[in-house]
Amino acid sequence: MSVYTAPLKDIRFVMNELAGLAEVARLPGYADATPDTVDAILEEAGKFASGVLDPLNHTGDEEGSQWKDGAVKTPKGFKEAYRQYVEGGWGALPFGPEHGGQGLPKLVATAVEEMLTSANMAFSLCPLLTQGAIHALELAGSDALKQAYLENMIAGKWTGTMNLTEPQAGSDLALVRSKAVREGDHYRISGQKIFITYGEHDLAENIVHLVLARTPDAPEGVKGISLFIVPKFMVKPDGSLGERNGAKCASIEHKLGIHASPTAVMVYENAVGYLVGEENKGLSYMFIMMNAARFSVGLEGVAIAERAFQRALAYAKERLQGRDLAGGGTVAIIKHPDVRRMLMLMKSQTEAARALAYVVAGALDAASRHPDAKLRAQNQAFVDLMIPVVKGWSTETGIDVASLGVQVHGGMGFIEETGAAQHLRDARITTIYEGTTGIQANDLIGRKIAREGGATAKAWLQHLKGFDAELAKSSNADVKAIRTALSAGAAAVGESIDYIVANAGKDVMAAFAGAVPFLKLMGIVAGGWQMARAALAAEKKLGSGDKAFYAAKIATARFYADQVLVQAPSLRDTIIHGASAVMSVPEDSMLAA
Numbered sequence: 001m002s003v004y005t006a007p008l009k010d011i012r013f014v015m016n017e018l019a020g021l022a023e024v025a026r027l028p029g030y031a032d033a034t035p036d037t038v039d040a041i042l043e044e045a046g047k048f049a050s051g052v053l054d055p056l057n058h059t060g061d062e063e064g065s066q067w068k069d070g071a072v073k074t075p076k077g078f079k080e081a082y083r084q085y086v087e088g089g090w091g092a093l094p095f096g097p098e099h100g101g102q103g104l105p106k107l108v109a110t111a112v113e114e115m116l117t118s119a120n121m122a123f124s125l126c127p128l129l130t131q132g133a134i135h136a137l138e139l140a141g142s143d144a145l146k147q148a149y150l151e152n153m154i155a156g157k158w159t160g161t162m163n164l165t166e167p168q169a170g171s172d173l174a175l176v177r178s179k180a181v182r183e184g185d186h187y188r189i190s191g192q193k194i195f196i197t198y199g200e201h202d203l204a205e206n207i208v209h210l211v212l213a214r215t216p217d218a219p220e221g222v223k224g225i226s227l228f229i230v231p232k233f234m235v236k237p238d239g240s241l242g243e244r245n246g247a248k249c250a251s252i253e254h255k256l257g258i259h260a261s262p263t264a265v266m267v268y269e270n271a272v273g274y275l276v277g278e279e280n281k282g283l284s285y286m287f288i289m290m291n292a293a294r295f296s297v298g299l300e301g302v303a304i305a306e307r308a309f310q311r312a313l314a315y316a317k318e319r320l321q322g323r324d325l326a327g328g329g330t331v332a333i334i335k336h337p338d339v340r341r342m343l344m345l346m347k348s349q350t351e352a353a354r355a356l357a358y359v360v361a362g363a364l365d366a367a368s369r370h371p372d373a374k375l376r377a378q379n380q381a382f383v384d385l386m387i388p389v390v391k392g393w394s395t396e397t398g399i400d401v402a403s404l405g406v407q408v409h410g411g412m413g414f415i416e417e418t419g420a421a422q423h424l425r426d427a428r429i430t431t432i433y434e435g436t437t438g439i440q441a442n443d444l445i446g447r448k449i450a451r452e453g454g455a456t457a458k459a460w461l462q463h464l465k466g467f468d469a470e471l472a473k474s475s476n477a478d479v480k481a482i483r484t485a486l487s488a489g490a491a492a493v494g495e496s497i498d499y500i501v502a503n504a505g506k507d508v509m510a511a512f513a514g515a516v517p518f519l520k521l522m523g524i525v526a527g528g529w530q531m532a533r534a535a536l537a538a539e540k541k542l543g544s545g546d547k548a549f550y551a552a553k554i555a556t557a558r559f560y561a562d563q564v565l566v567q568a569p570s571l572r573d574t575i576i577h578g579a580s581a582v583m584s585v586p587e588d589s590m591l592a593a
């Protein structure tokens with residue numbers, strides 16, 4: 001079984017050359033993100049991921065979390081790993097020093113998060129949800145709530161959850177029914193929530209649930225939902241833990257993957273809850289948390305893809321099968337063009353998705369910290385446009401890459417002991433939770449494109465035009481080919497935007513029938529943009545330093561252009577010409593029985 005190796009070279013290259021770490025470090029408050037500090041953090045995170053979390057990935061999957069009498073026991077080794085996670089201060093990286101955070105940029109935290117997730121996605125979900133809960137509290141919580149909860153959550157002593165889903169309310173949160181009745185300075189929360197990640201576990205001394213519920217006189221639909229903090233154990237005024245609150249874990253789910261991560265059915269019976277922000281504004285606060293969580297789930301796609309690639313590569317170098325096409329004896333399967341094609345698809349798409357996610361992380365830093373308000377707004381608009389792409393495209397890509405990883409292994413990929421199958425099983429949830437790909441795509445074409453007439457997306461295309469002029473200066477044959485494919489991809493996006501903007505008002509079914517193909521098109525072209533930037537940066541560095549890495553980067557970008565980016569025009573055709581047949585077979589005729 002191969003061991004996870006942190007892809008530090010590529011992570012450093014992406015952070016420095018594409019995501020602008022140096023500029024991010026100049027933003028107010030990020031002075032600590034010096035090159036030496038960032039290097040040390042990346043090295044240590046790589047060691048923790050490879051040495052502590054990776055060895056628990058397979059055993060955690062086999063053992064799974066176990067429920068008994070309302071309590072959940074995580075797999076062997078998880079408690080100790082979590083203790084080391086807390087001791088290392090890993091959860092505190094991106095948060096402000098006022099509550100004990102380390103105040104480092106999102107970009108740096110992103111690199112750490114990728115490595116921890118690659119090594120053990122089921123473990124990393126606990127910090128992921130905690131960080132989302134911290135964000136929501138930081139932004140919308142009262143001073144008293146912040147005082148009572150943030151320090152312990154940032155330190156990792158307490159973990160956080162996100163309680164949205166109910167049996168009748170999944171993608172459609174307007175249907176949430178849980179109740180919140182005011183009682184003095186707090187509320188009494190009752191209802192059932194399902195699929196709550198780390199809703200119950202034995203890793204930390206308290207669990208802080210963020211719960212969506214309705215007050216008795218709240219308006220119908222999304223405008224009547226409020227957000228509450230419901231701790232597992234009550235917190236006394238001196239900060240110590242008191243009695244058990246009425247939040248119980250009724251069971252945990254048996255599922256396809258992420259077996260070590262407990263997915264809880266939570267029952268709230270007159271539980272004490274505290275309002276976050278104002279009544280009826282809960283969903284907007286939850287969106288703060290969801291945006292951060294959507295970004296993180298997109299990063300899960302990158303992380304799983306990286307791990308699946310590493311495992312497939314190691315296997316392909318060892319497995320002897322078939323003869324060399326160029327003549328000769330039995331060879332390792334990596335010598336066969338089709339296996340090499342699969343490995344290059346895995347490598348190039350992983351690197352493209354990583355680059356896009358890190359560039360968005362850098363933009364998130366600029367959106368919150370840049371001294372120039374105009375630049376803050378521009379970065380925020382770019383982030384808003386790209387979050388559904390990072391979430392939807394990177395996770396769909398993660399599944400494709402994990403599936404290729406199984407294929408590279410042949411029959412052994414289908415057998416659990418190699419670990420390739422686990423990556424595919426684990427990856428499968430990423431396109432479902434935090435909003436399915438369909439929901440991300442609707443958000444992209446509805447709220448992010450049609451509502452503003454495609455303005456932000458067109459500004460991005462304008463930026464691509466400027467970048468094309470830079471590419472044109474290169475005499476490198478690979479860069480020239482990449483430029484041709486990127487320019488065709490950008491044209492395909494532009495035509496699709498025009499179609500969506502024109503049709504969203506007059507033929508909404510036709511516009512939305514192409515939503516997921518459009519999300520994929522955006523991802524492929526945005527990923528191609530980053531690979532082209534990477535090729536250009538690598539070309540400039542070819543003469544210095546790590547020649548093999550830079551040459552491989554250019555070749556990988558060329559492969560991506562030839563094999564992935566070229567799909568863009570056909571996706572445009574699907575979006576513009578493929579809608580009519582989507583709804584044309586009547587429901588009753590779909591099954592030809």
Ligand SMILES: Cc1cc2nc3c(=O)[nH]c(=O)nc-3n(C[C@H](O)[C@H](O)[C@H](O)COP(=O)(O)OP(=O)(O)OC[C@H]3O[C@@H](n4cnc5c(N)ncnc54)[C@H](O)[C@@H]3O)c2cc1C
Pocket residue numbers: 129162163164165169170171172194195196197198255263429432433434435436437438439442
């Ligand atoms: C392992 C796991 C962990 C989870 N963790 C959490 C958690 O911590 N907290 C939490 O609150 N929830 C959690 N969830 C719930 C998760 O977010 C939901 O499952 C998800 O949002 C989808 O909702 P649903 O399952 O009800 O599917 P549905 O909403 O019923 O969707 C079914 C299908 O219909 C499509 N669909 C639905 N509406 C539309 C539409 N308007 N347009 C186009 N297509 C549509 C969907 O894309 C999907 O393909 C978790 C789920 C799982 C399985």
